Structures are given as structure tokens and as C-alpha cells.
Amino acid sequence: IKTIGVLTSGGDAPGMNAAIRAVVRKAIANGVKVKGIKKGYKGLLNEEIIDMEKKDVSDTIERGGTILGTARCPEFKTEETQLKAAEICQKHGIDGLVVIGGDGSYRGAQALARHGINTIGLPGTIDLDIACTEYTIGFDTAINTAMQAIDKIRDTSSSHERCSIIEVMGRNAGYIALWCGVANGAEDILLPEKYDFNEQNIINNIINNRKRGKTHHIIINAEGIGHSTSMARRIEAATGIETRATILGYMQRGGSPTCKDRFYASIMGAYAADIICEGKSNRVVGYQHGEFVDFDIEDALAMQKTIPEYQYQVSRILSL
Numbered sequence: 001i002k003t004i005g006v007l008t009s010g011g012d013a014p015g016m017n018a019a020i021r022a023v024v025r026k027a028i029a030n031g032v033k034v035k036g037i038k039k040g041y042k043g044l045l046n047e048e049i050i051d052m053e054k055k056d057v058s059d060t061i062e063r064g065g066t067i068l069g070t071a072r073c074p075e076f077k078t079e080e081t082q083l084k085a086a087e088i089c090q091k092h093g094i095d096g097l098v099v100i101g102g103d104g105s106y107r108g109a110q111a112l113a114r115h116g117i118n119t120i121g122l123p124g125t126i127d128l129d130i131a132c133t134e135y136t137i138g139f140d141t142a143i144n145t146a147m148q149a150i151d152k153i154r155d156t157s158s159s160h161e162r163c164s165i166i167e168v169m170g171r172n173a174g175y176i177a178l179w180c181g182v183a184n185g186a187e188d189i190l191l192p193e194k195y196d197f198n199e200q201n202i203i204n205n206i207i208n209n210r211k212r213g214k215t216h217h218i219i220i221n222a223e224g225i226g227h228s229t230s231m232a233r234r235i236e237a238a239t240g241i242e243t244r245a246t247i248l249g250y251m252q253r254g255g256s257p258t259c260k261d262r263f264y265a266s267i268m269g270a271y272a273a274d275i276i277c278e279g280k281s282n283r284v285v286g287y288q289h290g291e292f293v294d295f296d297i298e299d300a301l302a303m304q305k306t307i308p309e310y311q312y313q314v315s316r317i318l319s320l
């Protein structure tokens with residue numbers, strides 16, 4: 001392996017820059033050249049490829065977003081496009097590619113590996129929804145950002161004796177909702193993996209809490225359930241208590257990464273650089289049981305994970 005490329009793909013996540021930085025610096029330390037590919041697979045197809053030196057990633061570890069940019073590229077699902085991308089890599093002398101993104105991005109990496117380009121995936125998503133790893137780059141920053149925002153909403157919610165529904169991101173997964181629900185002491189935590197759509201239970205909960213003298217009622221709702229605004233209308237009508245929905249949205253994807261995100265992204269990025277320089281391909285890096293590990297992409301994509309039952313049960317007990 002003489003030259004590798006690095007790209008970010010799918011949704012951006014805080015810590016991606018720390019991962020890019022680590023890939024660049026560790027590969028160069030291993031004697032391998034690095035090219036940055038802008039805007040994910042789309043940029044690869046448009047040949048938006050730049051040389052990257054150690055200094056090009058100075059002053060980036062603390063920055064949110066991704067310095068390389070990211071994009072969705074639906075046409076990458078076709079064999080024809082994948083072949084073209086592999087040819088572009090060969091034309092630019094890129095023998096290996098580190099892809100920072102989620103499951104969709106790994107499928108693209110798998111396709112490139114089939115066409116002779118060595119690929120390694122790194123888990124970059126705020127949603128924590130990648131089965132082969134207990135940690136994904138961006139999750140820690142996102143939950144801290146959401147937690148701080150929820151604290152603020154809670155203050156005003158208490159002052160006005162309101163019920164607040166706060167919708168957090170996570171796509172179809174409830175990890176952000178679970179963590180914030182526990183960390184913010186929410187009264188109700190709605191997770192796509194668990195929610196039974198019985199709104200009457202929530203309504204009863206609100207009424208009982210109000211009788212017990214609670215001045216606010218915080219409901220953390222996951223993006224995968226959604227419909228927070230209409231839920232608020234129905235709850236207000238049923239309880240007579242002013243109810244407001246706040247959808248936190250993209251603020252959760254931005255901001256300077258936390259120490260944890262910077263650290264994990266750095267170690268994982270370096271790990272990816274090491275194994276790609278060794279000639280490994282079609283692998284994805286993960287963190288399991290206190291160790292950094294790598295899996296075959298096929299195996300990684302076949303793995304499943306869900307909300308740990310004990311954590312969920314505790315969240316319910318504590319949220320009385």
C-alpha cells in the first residue's frame with residue numbers, strides 16, 4: 001500500500017475531523033501517502049481529491065462537522081457507478097480507502113473492496129446505531145449538546161408549570177433518547193424500540209405527577225417516533241396542562257467534539273490507518289468490551305443491537 005484515501009460519508013458527526021486527522025498522521029507515520037476525498041462518494045466520482053500532509057489537519061481536532069465535507073450519493077448503489085469509482089481510485093494511485101460513516105457508507109466500501117480497492121470503515125454517527133461497536137464517533141457530543149438544551153427547556157418548563165415534549169435525534173434508534181432521558185431526569189422516555197403508542201399512559205402519568213406537586217413534566221421523544229407537535233396538542237387537550245413540543249434537530253449534529261469523541265476518534269482513526277497500511281481490506285473498526293477491534297464488513301452489517309434491557313428498566317424506575 002503506497003497511497004490511501006480518506007472520506008466522510010452520510011450524516012456528519014462531531015469527531016469526524018479527529019478521525020481524519022488521525023488517519024492522515026498515522027498513515028504518514030507509517031510511510032504511506034494520504035489523499036483527502038471531498039464530499040463522500042459524490043466527491044470521489046467528481047474526482048474532488050486533494051493531497052493531505054500532516055499540517056493540513058492542524059487546528060481541526062476541535063472543530064465540529066467534517067473538513068472534507070460529506071454527501072449522500074444514491075447512485076453509488078449501482079454496480080456501474082462503483083466500478084467507475086474504483087477506476088478513479090486507480091487513476092489517482094489510491095490503493096486503499098478509509099470511509100468514515102454509517103452502515104450505508106460501509107456498503108459502499110464493501111462494493112469498492114469487491115472491485116479491488118482495499119477499504120476500512122470507521123463508525124461515524126451520532127446515533128450509536130452501528131451494531132458491531134459500543135461506541136460511534138459523535139454520540140458523546142450529541143448527547144451532551146442535547147442534555148444541555150433539555151436542562152434549559154426544563155427551567156422554563158418549571159417556571160410556567162408546563163409539560164414539555166423534547167424530540168431528540170437518533171433515526172430509528174433510541175440511544176440518544178435513553179441517555180438524555182436518564183441524564184435529564186425526564187418523566188417519560190419514548191424509545192422507538194419500546195414505545196407501545198399508548199398515549200393514555202403518558203396522560204395519566206402527567207395528571208398523577210401534577211397531583212403530587214410536580215411543576216413540570218419532561219417527555220423525551222425519539223426521532224424514530226416523531227410527531228411531537230401533534231402529540232403535544234393531544235396531551236394538552238386531554239390534561240388541560242399547557243404542553244409544548246421542541247424538536248432539537250440539527251443542533252445535535254454540530255459543535256466542538258467532546259474529549260471522549262476526540263479521543264475515541266483519534267484511536268480508531270489511527271487503528272484504521274494501521275490495518276489499511278498492513279493490507280487489510282473490507283473491514284470495519286469497532287470498540288467492544290474495552291478494546292478496539294475490527295470485523296469483516298459483511299459480518300458487521302449482519303450484527304444486530306438494541307437498547308440494553310437493564311438500562312431501559314432502570315430508566316423507567318428512575319423517571320417516576
Ligand code: ATP
Nearest residue numbers: 010011072073076077101102103104105107108125
Ligand atoms: P448515517 O446514517 O449516519 O447518516 P450512513 O453511512 O448510514 O450514515 P447513508 O445515507 O445510508 O448514511 O449512506 C451514505 C452513502 O453510502 C449513500 O449516500 C451512498 O452513497 C452509500 N451507500 C448507501 N447504501 C449503499 C449500498 N447499498 N451500496 C453502495 N453504496 C451505498
